[in-house]
Amino acid sequence: MNTNHIIIKMVLDRWYGSVTNFNKILDSLSDNQLQKEIAPGKNRGIYLLGHLIAVHDDMLILLDMGEKLHPELNEPFIKSPDKTAIAIPSAPELRSFWAKQCDVLQQKFSNLNTDEWFAKHTAVSAEEFANEPHRNKLTIIITRTSHLQYHSGQLVLLK
Amino acid sequence: MNTNHIIIKMVLDRWYGSVTNFNKILDSLSDNQLQKEIAPGKNRGIYLLGHLIAVHDDMLILLDMGEKLHPELNEPFIKSPDKTAIAIPSAPELRSFWAKQCDVLQQKFSNLNTDEWFAKHTAVSAEEFANEPHRNKLTIIITRTSHLQYHSGQLVLLK
Numbered sequence: 001m002n003t004n005h006i007i008i009k010m011v012l013d014r015w016y017g018s019v020t021n022f023n024k025i026l027d028s029l030s031d032n033q034l035q036k037e038i039a040p041g042k043n044r045g046i047y048l049l050g051h052l053i054a055v056h057d058d059m060l061i062l063l064d065m066g067e068k069l070h071p072e073l074n075e076p077f078i079k080s081p082d083k084t085a086i087a088i089p090s091a092p093e094l095r096s097f098w099a100k101q102c103d104v105l106q107q108k109f110s111n112l113n114t115d116e117w118f119a120k121h122t123a124v125s126a127e128e129f130a131n132e133p134h135r136n137k138l139t140i141i142i143t144r145t146s147h148l149q150y151h152s153g154q155l156v157l158l159k
Numbered sequence: 160m161n162t163n164h165i166i167i168k169m170v171l172d173r174w175y176g177s178v179t180n181f182n183k184i185l186d187s188l189s190d191n192q193l194q195k196e197i198a199p200g201k202n203r204g205i206y207l208l209g210h211l212i213a214v215h216d217d218m219l220i221l222l223d224m225g226e227k228l229h230p231e232l233n234e235p236f237i238k239s240p241d242k243t244a245i246a247i248p249s250a251p252e253l254r255s256f257w258a259k260q261c262d263v264l265q266q267k268f269s270n271l272n273t274d275e276w277f278a279k280h281t282a283v284s285a286e287e288f289a290n291e292p293h294r295n296k297l298t299i300i301i302t303r304t305s306h307l308q309y310h311s312g313q314l315v316l317l318k
Contacts (some may be wrong), residue, residue: 001179003277003292007166010293014301039316118162122315133162134169142173142301147306156311157198 002113006113008138012109015141018148019102025156026098031091038154041102045158047082048151049094054078055147056101062121062140069101112137163273170270170300177307178261181211184315185257192249197313204317206241207310208253213237214306215260220281221299224267228260271296 018119024048034045043051060066068074076085090099117138120129129135185208193204202210213232219225226235235244248256276297279288288294 004162004165006253006277006293006295007162007297010298010301013293016303018305031241042316118165125291134172136165136169139169142169146173146177146304146308147274149308154307157316158202158287 004118008117011138011141015109015145015148016051016106018145018152022155023102023150023151025152026095028145029155029158033158034091034106036158038157042081043154045155046088046091047077047095048155049091049098050077050088051098052148052151053094053101056105059105059140059144060108061121063112063137064122069104070097086088092121093153109141163277167273167276167297170297170304174180174268174300174304174307175265177304177311181307181311181314182261184311184318186252188314188317193250195317197316198290202241202313204314205247205250205253206236206316208238208250208257209247211310212256212260214254214303218303219266219267220298221282222267222271222296223281228263229256232256264278268300 013033029045034049040047050073053070056076057068057070057073059066073089076088086153118133118136120126121137121140123133124132131148174181188204193208196203197207212229213236216227216229216232217237219227232248233249277292277295279285279294280296280299283291283294
């Protein structure tokens with residue numbers, strides 16, 4: 001049984017399902033709500049949104065799919081904890097970045113064929129990959145889906 | 160390229176990684192902390208723990224791996240919202256249930272061979288499965304890993 005195309009669908013279904021769920025939460029929140037902390041003393045909603053865009057931008061690099069859309073978000077949303085960056089984009093700007101990025105990722109994912117999904121990602125060497133074939137591009141989708149779900153469970157608390 | 164065994168490793172790695180991460184959070188919290196709400200007016204930590212045990216118990220049914228370990232948890236932790244059940248197990252009891260259940264699942268997962276992971280789960284009919292081969296047992300692991308991550312992102316807020 002050759003199940004490669006089936007497993008790619010399984011993994012991408014969960015990714016898109018997680019994105020859809022995140023969008024439902026995001027759309028239910030006002031810009032003012034995004035400015036609030038998800039729990040007292042914890043990250044703000046707007047920080048989680050910026051963080052996810054920055055992490056998903058890095059997927060483009062890991063998947064060898066071109067340049068980041070917003071490299072400027074790495075510093076305030078990955079390197080820096082919340083409420084320490086001097087300036088961050090507004091909630092409407094981040095919403096727009098997010099929506100556009102989701103479209104770009106979807107287009108690029110749809111262009112990859114089965115063998116390409118099982119090829120190595122860019123953070124593993126050819127030598128390492130020979131012994132660790134699970135470190136492929138599809139694994140990046142699996143781990144980033146986990147990450148998205150983790151923060152979705154937090155963002156929903158602002159509702 | 161036959162990648163079936165690789166993809167099973169990829170999916171199970173993410174499951175076990177999520178369980179390990181959840182355990183680290185759980186171990187860092189006292190029984191008193193588990194009694195607190197993850198955010199004002201939201202679920203308590205103890206409810207999330209019981210909810211996860213009840214959901215993972217249902218995996219045993221979906222994966223055709225035997226009976227539930229704690230069918231009595233379905234009512235207070237899936238059917239009922241938090242703070243409505245008359246009585247629930249204590250935090251130490253739930254911690255013990257969780258640890259034991261993780262061991263049981265690990266043992267049962269390790270006994271499944273490649274073809275069995277790609278066989279249908281119990282909530283899909285043979286007719287449906289013929290057209291929808293992605294509704295297999297491995298998909299249950301993918302979706303429940305997502306679910307575990309979602310609530311892990313919430314439980315960590317009690318730290």
